[in-house]
Amino acid sequence: MGGVTIDDPALTRLRLGVAYDGTGFSGWSEQPGRRTVQGEIEAALQTLFRRLGDVPTVTVAGRTDAGVHARGQVVHLDLTDAQIAQLQKPHRGMRDQSPLDAPTVLARRLNGLAGASDEIVISGARVAPPGFHARFGALWRRYEYRIADRGAERDPTRRSHTLWYDQRLDLELMNATASGLLGLHDWAAYCRHRDYATTIRELQEFSWRREADGVLVASVQADAFCHNLVRNLVGACVAVGEGAMEAHRAVGVRREAQRNGEFRVVPAHGLTMVEVGYPPDDEMAARVALTQVKRSHDQLGE
Secondary structure, three states, X not given: OOOOOXXXXXXXXXXXXXXXXXXXXXXXXXXXXXXXXXXXXXXXXXXXXXXXOOOOOOEEOOOOOOOOEEEEEEEEEEEEHHHHHHHHOOOOOOOOOOOOOHHHHHHHHHHHHOOOOOOEEEEEEEEOOOOOOOOOOOOEEEEEEEEEOOOOOOOXXXXXXXXXXXXXXXXXXXXXXXXXXXXXXXXXXXXXXOOOOOOEEEEEEEEEEEOOOOOEEEEEEEOOOOOOHHHHHHHHHHHHHOOOOOOHHHHHHHHHOOOOOOOOOOOHHHEEEEEEEOOOHHXXXXXXXXXXXXXXXXXXXX
């Protein structure tokens, strides 16, 4: 799933924006025997390009877990000249026979295949800048988590995107907890362990707001996220907000690097990836190179 990281003149890299309702998927990443977002998109690509050699795969900015949604996911894929030519070919009977815009056509066709159930939408497509990499080029990812606590409006049409929580939560305490967690830290106590994966991340922004309908929304931004980090951060704030844990313990747990049951991870369905940030196009290749070097060092334990 890593894709081509060095520009290949025989391939054209496209950047796609993707939104999806994660309710019916076992996460982003393709898994045998399970329905996933990646699996649906790559099955659509198979339908489009199976007669033109190797079928492209997609590389994602951030893999989401089962039940997690996205409004601002980003992927890239590499197409051959023959695949581009197929997309550019006007339909028979079209009055204007000039080449079509390949990214626009690809987005439309993927929406007709992968998005046929209305769970996946390709929200935009364009030729990627030189050196672009959806994952390694990203500067940050931003998520939101929605909670309808006691007294908030409970909208049944958004029940699969909002946690209903039958306690009143203290917004001021939750914001104080969130601000105290900011910075570059080892988040081992807040992440599910994965072999050879670093748990050091920079939490750049973390704040809560209460919307007009009373729903609490967390906005969480980091350079990257280890597994379950957002859901554990939200869980710590919920424990503080309902009075089950002292605010200072959120930082204490992080420093101790050990979970002790003081708070619970919140369910996945309240979580949505909303945006991925990238550097200017002329700085993209340098960012990708830097991230790949850092990732190699992390894997080697350096």
